[in-house]
Amino acid sequence: MASNHVKYRIGKSTFFKGLTILLACACVVPLIFILIYILQAGITKINWHFLTNLPKPVGETGGGIANALLGSMIIILVASVIAIPFGILCGIYLSENKKSKLAYWSRLCVDILQGVPSIVIGIVAYFWLVKPMGGFSALSGSVALAIMMLPIIIRSTEETLKLLPDSLREAGFALGLPFHRVVLKVIVPCGISGILSGVMLSVARIAGETAPLLFTAFGNPYLSFNLLKPMQSLPLLIFNYATSPYNDWHDLAWGASCILLIWVLALNIFTKLMTRKWKVQL
Amino acid sequence: MESSVDTKLATRPNDNLGRVASLKPQGTVSTTKRIKRSFRQIRAEKVFRRTLIIVALAMVVLVLGIMVTLVIESTLSIKSSGIGYLWGKTWDPVRDIFGAYPFILGTLLTSFLALFISIPFSFAVAVFLGEYFPTGWFSNLLKNTVELIAAVPSVIYGFWALAVLVPIVRSFESKIGVEPVGLGIFSSALILAVMIIPYAASLGRSMIHMVPSNLKEAAYSLGATRWEVIRAVIFPYTKSGLFAGILLSLGRALGETMAVTMVIGNTSLIPKSIFAPGNTMASVIANEFTEADHPVYLSALIELGLVLFLVTVVINMIGKRMVSRFTNE
Amino acid sequence: MKTLKSLAIVGLTLAISASMMTTGCNGSGSTSKADSTADNAMIGAGSTFDNPLFSKMFSEYNKLNGMKVNYQSIGSGGGIQQLTSKTVDFGASDAPLNGKQDSALSSPAIHIPVTAGAVVVTYNLPDVKDTLMMTPEVLSKIYLGEIKKWNDPQIQAINKGVKLPATDIVVSHRSDGSGTTNIFTTYLTKVSKDWEAKVGRGSSVNWPVGLGGKGNEGVAGSVKQTPGGIGYVELAYAIQNNMAFAKMQNKAGKFITPSIASVTAAANIDIPADAKVSLTNTDAAEGYPISGLSWILIYKEQKYNDRTADKVTKLVRLIQWMVHDGQQYSAALNYAPLSEKAVSVADAQLKTITYDGKPVLQ
Numbered sequence: 001m002a003s004n005h006v007k008y009r010i011g012k013s014t015f016f017k018g019l020t021i022l023l024a025c026a027c028v029v030p031l032i033f034i035l036i037y038i039l040q041a042g043i044t045k046i047n048w049h050f051l052t053n054l055p056k057p058v059g060e061t062g063g064g065i066a067n068a069l070l071g072s073m074i075i076i077l078v079a080s081v082i083a084i085p086f087g088i089l090c091g092i093y094l095s096e097n098k099k100s101k102l103a104y105w106s107r108l109c110v111d112i113l114q115g116v117p118s119i120v121i122g123i124v125a126y127f128w129l130v131k132p133m134g135g136f137s138a139l140s141g142s143v144a145l146a147i148m149m150l151p152i153i154i155r156s157t158e159e160t161l162k163l164l165p166d167s168l169r170e171a172g173f174a175l176g177l178p179f180h181r182v183v184l185k186v187i188v189p190c191g192i193s194g195i196l197s198g199v200m201l202s203v204a205r206i207a208g209e210t211a212p213l214l215f216t217a218f219g220n221p222y223l224s225f226n227l228l229k230p231m232q233s234l235p236l237l238i239f240n241y242a243t244s245p246y247n248d249w250h251d252l253a254w255g256a257s258c259i260l261l262i263w264v265l266a267l268n269i270f271t272k273l274m275t276r277k278w279k280v281q282l
Numbered sequence: 283m284e285s286s287v288d289t290k291l292a293t294r295p296n297d298n299l300g301r302v303a304s305l306k307p308q309g310t311v312s313t314t315k316r317i318k319r320s321f322r323q324i325r326a327e328k329v330f331r332r333t334l335i336i337v338a339l340a341m342v343v344l345v346l347g348i349m350v351t352l353v354i355e356s357t358l359s360i361k362s363s364g365i366g367y368l369w370g371k372t373w374d375p376v377r378d379i380f381g382a383y384p385f386i387l388g389t390l391l392t393s394f395l396a397l398f399i400s401i402p403f404s405f406a407v408a409v410f411l412g413e414y415f416p417t418g419w420f421s422n423l424l425k426n427t428v429e430l431i432a433a434v435p436s437v438i439y440g441f442w443a444l445a446v447l448v449p450i451v452r453s454f455e456s457k458i459g460v461e462p463v464g465l466g467i468f469s470s471a472l473i474l475a476v477m478i479i480p481y482a483a484s485l486g487r488s489m490i491h492m493v494p495s496n497l498k499e500a501a502y503s504l505g506a507t508r509w510e511v512i513r514a515v516i517f518p519y520t521k522s523g524l525f526a527g528i529l530l531s532l533g534r535a536l537g538e539t540m541a542v543t544m545v546i547g548n549t550s551l552i553p554k555s556i557f558a559p560g561n562t563m564a565s566v567i568a569n570e571f572t573e574a575d576h577p578v579y580l581s582a583l584i585e586l587g588l589v590l591f592l593v594t595v596v597i598n599m600i601g602k603r604m605v606s607r608f609t610n611e
Numbered sequence: 612m613k614t615l616k617s618l619a620i621v622g623l624t625l626a627i628s629a630s631m632m633t634t635g636c637n638g639s640g641s642t643s644k645a646d647s648t649a650d651n652a653m654i655g656a657g658s659t660f661d662n663p664l665f666s667k668m669f670s671e672y673n674k675l676n677g678m679k680v681n682y683q684s685i686g687s688g689g690g691i692q693q694l695t696s697k698t699v700d701f702g703a704s705d706a707p708l709n710g711k712q713d714s715a716l717s718s719p720a721i722h723i724p725v726t727a728g729a730v731v732v733t734y735n736l737p738d739v740k741d742t743l744m745m746t747p748e749v750l751s752k753i754y755l756g757e758i759k760k761w762n763d764p765q766i767q768a769i770n771k772g773v774k775l776p777a778t779d780i781v782v783s784h785r786s787d788g789s790g791t792t793n794i795f796t797t798y799l800t801k802v803s804k805d806w807e808a809k810v811g812r813g814s815s816v817n818w819p820v821g822l823g824g825k826g827n828e829g830v831a832g833s834v835k836q837t838p839g840g841i842g843y844v845e846l847a848y849a850i851q852n853n854m855a856f857a858k859m860q861n862k863a864g865k866f867i868t869p870s871i872a873s874v875t876a877a878a879n880i881d882i883p884a885d886a887k888v889s890l891t892n893t894d895a896a897e898g899y900p901i902s903g904l905s906w907i908l909i910y911k912e913q914k915y916n917d918r919t920a921d922k923v924t925k926l927v928r929l930i931q932w933m934v935h936d937g938q939q940y941s942a943a944l945n946y947a948p949l950s951e952k953a954v955s956v957a958d959a960q961l962k963t964i965t966y967d968g969k970p971v972l973q
Contacts, residue, residue, distance in 0.1 A: 117537025208435020
């Protein structure tokens with residue numbers, strides 16, 4: 001009788017193991033399904049013409065997404081230029097000062113910022129930039145995205161630099177290096193892989209953000225390089241065209257989704273490969 | 283005092299650890315130059331330290347600024363609707379009656395339903411990666427794939443849900459005898475569930491991984507099966523960590539905008555069932571912000587943003603505090 | 612370091628592809644003439660109804676003189692809000708400004724009629740081949756949620772001989788502030804006391820039932836994807852998407868098919884000088900009862916922010932072109948061209964636009 005009971009317990013254990021494996025693998029199924037569906041639906045629409053033309057008005061066939069591609073790149077570039085120096089410097093501060101009052105409050109604010117919904121950041125950017133400037137602009141969109149990038153960059157910089165051994169720092173000081181040289185020429189280059197991976201993760205995060213751009217960058221059917229004027233971006237285009245009833249525009253949205261998906265996944269996978277190398281080195 | 287040899291620090295690259303300082307004799311340099319260089323260095327150091335402080339301060343100012351902006355822009359609506367805004371059931375921009383209750387309800391319904399659906403999967407992944415297969419190529423593959431779920435942009439989830447999920451839900455609804463609309467709370471909860479799996483899963487995995495092996499070994503030595511160890515040792519130990527992971531998933535679900543907006547049906551009425559269309563706070567703002575054509579309307583939408591901000595921040599904070607308390611124990 | 616090298620390669624590839632793309636764009640595809648002045652670009656926002664027509668008009672205007680008009684169809688309510696905030700050069704709305712919106716403006720705005728269209732009742736009943744007939748009473752009851760199924764006797768009574776399925780009626784409406792909604796609800800208010808009491812008219816109302824869709828696009832999409840769906844969209848959208856729409860019974864008792872002709876008939880009335888007029892529930896015997904004008908809204912006094920005289924002149928000429936030559940593109944896209952009376956009112960309105968007190972058009 002005892003062995004029957006034991007068999008039951010072992011059976012239960014095996015059952016739960018099987019259930020866990022099943023559920024865990026089932027998680028992955030929607031993702032793979034979505035990936036395949038979008039690749040399938042979008043890859044046929046992508047060709048050189050698609051990448052270099054502007055969208056056509058309703059009823060005319062053959063449009064392209066050139067304005068959205070370029071717009072996305074410009075907006076992300078400007079957002080990165082704003083967020084990266086800020087983020088890295090703040091991350092350095094937080095990793096060097098673990099106990100001070102300012103570090104506590106600053107860290108708290110970074111945590112808060114990470115949890116703020118992207119639409120709220122869009123609202124705030126509207127009031128800070130769009131209204132005073134009297135118009136929608138790519139710059140206000142970039143600022144909204146930069147605010148979203150900051151927590152990711154700061155966190156990863158701080159975590160990376162915290163992992164570096166104190167002996168590095170102390171060696172630098174022992175040789176008489178001033179503080180800024182220790183940080184900029186010893187610590188940061190050591191942790192550059194981790195910092196860069198944080199930067200790339202943040203870029204991947206904002207590449208697909210739509211909500212902050214709804215009331216800031218506004219959208220533009222033309223190619224534009226002007227930061228002070230509205231600009232189109234990939235996620236905005238997908239949102240606008242996906243909810244329209246025109247099949248031509250749906251096709252554009254699928255192609256754009258395909259490109260955006262590949263771009264974001266490539267960034268993420270590349271980042272993972274890079275950090276793996278770093279872990280091995282250290 | 284004159285000194286015959288002065289040292290100038292040079293750096294040479296070193297493959298493993300980056301740059302390492304080394305000494306290299308240079309030649310005589312006068313004292314005054316040395317003193318001037320030191321002053322320059324001290325000044326540069328001060329500037330650098332000050333810059334760091336300013337940047338850290340700027341983050342605090344940024345968050346305060348966000349809160350202040352939200353509050354200032356909502357005062358118009360707060361004054362006109364009062365506290366009844368939170369349980370007012372009517373959202374009527376024509377008669378300027380603004381009640382956020384349908385949206386708060388919609389947000390809570392979608393988020394909690396999504397959480398409910400995703401928890402078994404998140405836990406399964408966490409236990410799978412933390413306990414059954416902590417190392418190995420398969421575990422790495424699964425871990426990275428689950429993290430990629432979080433990387434896919436929300437608008438793509440929304441577009442896919444609109445094109446594929448909604449028709450499936452529609453035929454499901456006609457089979458069970460409910461009005462076959464497809465769009466609604468249920469569909470949004472489904473796509474949200476997929477999107478928030480990674481958050482609880484990755485946190486849960488690291489928590490489960492951290493359980494000290496002597497506890498587990500003790501249980502095994504008493505004759506416990508694998509499952510009994512998980513149930514009686516690991517889960518109680520990681521309880522608060524797992525709960526924190528759930529809170530982080532919830533925080534993400536509450537603030538999610540784009541995917542939900544495309545699938546929820548956009549009605550300002552209180553949803554009658556989980557298959558009915560509704561609205562969440564985030565989707566109302568996304569839909570109506572650019573068109574609020576009079577100040578009270580706009581202010582009411584911003585007040586909604588303020589409520590959303592406070593709710594998500596509080597939940598995220600609680601989750602993070604629990605995690606930090608757990609990792610410090 | 613290896614990572615830096617690989618990053619440099621990635622960065623270089625991105626830069627090269629970006630420059631290739633931009634040169635590719637300039638070399639092929641675009642037919643617009645190069646413009647270097649910022650004054651040669653306009654921003655407009657508003658009505659989704661006008662969007663198909665405007666996208667064609669602006670694309671043609673661009674071919675004529677290189678001006679780039681960036682029009683975003685965020686809904687008539689949105690157009691009014693952005694005009695009030697002065698973030699756009701002009702707004703477009705299917706509803707005239709009401710008292711509240713007027714008082715929110717810092718200086719008066721004028722309405723210039725630019726096109727007219729029909730708001731049709733579209734439905735998704737794949738098995739019903741005949742065109743449904745609809746009366747005002749039945750329509751208002753459907754939208755009040757009182758009639759719930761397609762085979763309801765009240766619907767059957769006006770569609771004798773048509774086999775109606777027992778499907779639920781799934782109502783769709785606009786989720787955003789819309790002039791199309793304004794036209795539709797103004798009509799329902801005029802024909803149903805119940806509707807007037809319970810809901811009223813406006814660009815954004817408290818709908819008793821139904822799904823919300825964003826823009827005409829959203830409602831058309833919603834109805835298209837939902838069997839048993841019913842919604843209201845502009846004629847152009849319904850035809851573009853091959854959707855079925857109903858014949859409405861007008862004030863004279865006739866069942867009218869929405870078309871350019873019936874809208875023109877409904878619009879063949881005197882237009883007041885400020886161009887604010889409603890065409891719904893028209894008295895015209897052959898007129899389609901749910902018709903409406905669509906207006907461009909701009910400030911009367913154009914010297915605000917730092918607009919130059921040159922830019923203002925270009926803007927006024929753009930609108931003038933839209934009201935005259937631009938009308939040739941209406942019919943192909945199922946919009947009703949402005950009647951002669953409407954065009955003369957539009958011209959008169961344009962003449963009142965001033966820059967620093969002086970009229971822009973001589």
